[in-house]
Amino acid sequence: ALGAEIAACEGAFSADVLALGADWDPAPLLALTEGLHGTADTAPDRFAPAVTGALRRLRRVRSPELPVTVTGRPAVTGVTLTETAPRPLLLTAVTGADDRHRYEFATHQWEPGTRDYLLTLGVDASTDPLGVLLQLATVSVGDTTAPLLVRWLPPGVAVGAGGTGGGGGTLDAVNAATRMRAALNRGYAALDPMSREEAEQQFGIAVRLAHEIGAAWVLADIRKVADIVDGARGLVRVGPTVDRGTVREGRLHVASGHLLDLPAHAAGTPVKCPGCRHLAGPHARYCIACGRPM
CATH class of the missing domain: 1.20.120.1690 (Four Helix Bundle (Hemerythrin (Met), subunit A))
Incomplete structure (x- = not known):
């Protein structure tokens, strides 16, 4: 019954839990906060300031959840989405029975500020041409949609960061x-x-x-x-x-959501490709736009 009520409220309400004492079962408290994208923690000795702080934080929430939708080509065999900042979190994908190439990820509370996500796709590229700009998928957040473009390079040509700090x-x-x-x-x-x-x-x-x-x-x-x-x-x-x-x-x-201290950017100064002038990370060995050695 609790699970059904939480599911009915998901995306419309949020909740934080401050647990008093220690004689309680954590399972329903965690189910509540996970389902409604809140946080759970034990109540500190100074209870009133903790409640005030929780209310102040919840009032800053602009949306209890905001779905990120990825729609892939038939060649896309799998999609994962990970929030890397401010909190490390692997999101769960929901696919519709009518469109198995559409993946919807429910994100947690949105407050003022920015978030970083890592999108990973599994693709069967055996029939795709080399050196041609291809659209693998679209990514939608709210009413905004952007294409995900790639260019496959010949076998043996690797694109990526060679070294630490990337x-x-x-x-x-x-x-x-x-x-x-x-x-x-x-x-x-x-x-x-x-x-x-x-x-x-x-x-x-x-x-x-x-x-x-x-x-x-x-x-x-x-x-x-x-x-x-x-x-x-x-x-x-x-x-x-x-x-x-x-x-x-x-x-x-x-479950209270400790932050992971991740670098905002790769260490070092970005470099330009000598051929197409596309910007790349400081440790890149090949240009991701044209495939030329850096």
Whole structure:
């Protein structure tokens, strides 16, 4: 019944949760905030300022959700969309029965500011010509639509960033953050009820990934329920007893939307292709517009 009511309100309302005390089941609270694109966290000691802050933030929301629609050619075999900033989030695609080439992604609350997304397409290009500008798909946000254009290059010619500091590092960080959150959630689930071996394994994965991307909040949360023996190697030990309230608070904390510190731009100065003068990233080895070596 709760799921049906949440689904009926999705896209029209939003909700934030401040959980009082510790004697509650986090599952319905998380279902509410995930379905309505809000946040959930435990209530701080100073409750009134927390409520005021939540109301102030919700009043700034311009849209509880804004769909991003990708319509691909028949050659497009799969589409994924990842929000890279301000929060790392892999969005779920919904395809219609009448048009399986149309993918709709529901984004979370839109406030004033900008967002960065990474769109990835799987394509069967076996019958496409080389060197010709092709439209693979259209991307629509609200009433605005833009084409997605590509130009296939001959086999053996690679386009991309060769070195550190490019977009690949951002994608790696987003993927690591997604795996880290999933492992942290599984670790908490293993503690309630207690399954020490599974919890240590999952917390170990979360700790190792947190070290890689600098997510200090994950280390702080895990230390409340376990000892970190070797963070870089992901070695964690859970004691004989764990406070259930702390475990439930931790599950809400995972869902409260911690920001991932990602670079706004690739490090270095953009360079121009010597042939067509198209701008490329500082580490690009080939021009993405004409295919010539940089």
